[in-house]
Amino acid sequence: MYGIKKALFLAGVLLAFAASPARAVMTLEVKISLQVVDFISAPADRAAVAVVYDKSLGNESMEEAVGLLQALQDAAIQSHSKISPKLMEVHALPAAPGLKAIILPPGMESASLLDYGIANQTLILSMGSACVREHRCMVGVRAQPEIEIGLNSPALHDAHIRFADGFQLMVKEY
Numbered sequence: 001m002y003g004i005k006k007a008l009f010l011a012g013v014l015l016a017f018a019a020s021p022a023r024a025v026m027t028l029e030v031k032i033s034l035q036v037v038d039f040i041s042a043p044a045d046r047a048a049v050a051v052v053y054d055k056s057l058g059n060e061s062m063e064e065a066v067g068l069l070q071a072l073q074d075a076a077i078q079s080h081s082k083i084s085p086k087l088m089e090v091h092a093l094p095a096a097p098g099l100k101a102i103i104l105p106p107g108m109e110s111a112s113l114l115d116y117g118i119a120n121q122t123l124i125l126s127m128g129s130a131c132v133r134e135h136r137c138m139v140g141v142r143a144q145p146e147i148e149i150g151l152n153s154p155a156l157h158d159a160h161i162r163f164a165d166g167f168q169l170m171v172k173e174y
Helices: 002-017 023-038 057-079 090-095 110-121 153-158
Strands: 038-043 048-053 084-089 101-104 123-127 139-142 150-152
Touching: 023 038, 023 057, 023 101, 023 123, 023 139, 048 057, 048 090, 048 153, 057 084, 084 090, 090 110, 101 110, 110 123
Parallel strands: 048 084, 048 101, 101 123, 123 139
Antiparallel strands: 139 150
């Protein structure tokens, strides 16, 4: 029943923002991403979420990640989420076991991050849906031109990540 209530809530959020202007896109994608992470039913004993950046890409990578982190923190407070997002340099991930999810700014998707997620039962989520279609992440969220939550089902299966009931009704599998 809890899963169905969360599905209805997420559907309401999706409908409420469907006609929003482009500047609200990132906010909407962040809110949807938080809901996706909340829907994870296994592994269930994790709350830490990392927003990653790559220092070798320069300041722009870190600035994007900091902006995404701030949006996640704001959305988590508003929704009373138990998720605790933190900023992390991509090369420090091996020293951070037990992450529930890694949320990637656009352009950070890579096969090595996907492999890390599979090996560590950590959801790899990206803002945008290209990474899912290209099998470089597990979940992709986009809000324009239409709202879409895409899943890389083989990668989710290999990582032993499961979602609560009702989640499958809202996604597109690749």
